[in-house]
Amino acid sequence: MYTTIRVRIETKKRLEALKQHRRESMDAVINRLIESWERAVEEASRLYKEGRVTLWRAAALAGLDLWEMIREMEKRGVELQCDY
Incomplete structure (x- = not known):
């Protein structure tokens, strides 16, 4: 099965460079x-x-913004820790 994706030109260039460097498809x-x-x-x-x-640190380690990390935590069933 194949999927077509759209990426920015800069991303495509980086992927092409990795492809050539690693000699992979x-x-x-x-x-x-x-x-x-x-x-x-x-x-x-x-x-x-x-x-x-x-x-915040978890998001940074994952390379995500805070809201993306919150969504990932919800997907994984991780309870958010809140101090009041």
Whole structure:
């Protein structure tokens, strides 16, 4: 199965450079990046859940903005910690 995606020109250039450097197909490069991103989000979520980092720090570690990280936490069933 194939999926077509649209990316910015700058992103396409970076993907092409990775493709040439790694001598891999474009789909292999993209799949590797997605898996790497998933691992980063999972690790940031774990650190937050353990209370080792703040939500802001978890978002930064995952490369997300705060609202994106909140959505990821909700998807993973991680309860947000709020101090009043």
